[in-house]
Amino acid sequence: MVRGRGIRELRGSESILVFDDEQVILDFLAEVLTREGYRVTTTPCGDEALELFARHSFDLAIADLGLRRRDGRDLVRRIKQLSPQTSVVAMSAYPAKEAISFAEGHTEAFLTKPFGMGELLSAVRQALGQQLLPEVGHARALVPAKAYQ
Secondary structure (H helix, E strand, O other): OEOOOOOEOOOOOOEEEEEOOOHHHHHHHHHHHHHOOOEEEEEOOHHHHHHHHHHOOOOEEEEEOOOOOOOHHHHHHHHHHHOOOOEEEEEEOOOOHHHHHHHHHHOOEEEEOOOOHHHHHHHHHHHOOEOOOOOOOOOHHHOOHHHHO
16 A cells, blocks of 8 residues: 655655564665665664654655564554655554554555565665665565555
8 A cells, every 4th residue: 555745856865764573574664775875774663763753854764664662553643644745654563454554544655574675775765755666576674554454
């Protein structure tokens, strides 16, 4: 599921906060997004993510809804309260109806883990309202939420 914020020229200089409790995911997303020219901050800790949003402005948050130590959905709600203009891409390894329904109402995109680099970049660009480059691979993770139900 993807909803954009209107088309903007593809720049890649936006700031992105990624929070996930798996270091391998943080490292992968930081490497891919930094290589694309985005300014990336990562954290495995939900409380730190909230502190970062209270002190800094981010164009996009990429949020794991299935955090072990904190409810990722609550974290997304609080981030939207602190920074309503920030787009959110949610991700989850368990695309249950509840997670998909939540993402549909609170985020610009939803990715099912595992996802490919093409899927990630497509979701990020669309959530930021950037013009898309030709997509690599298939968009399995970007299927509208109602298709999962």
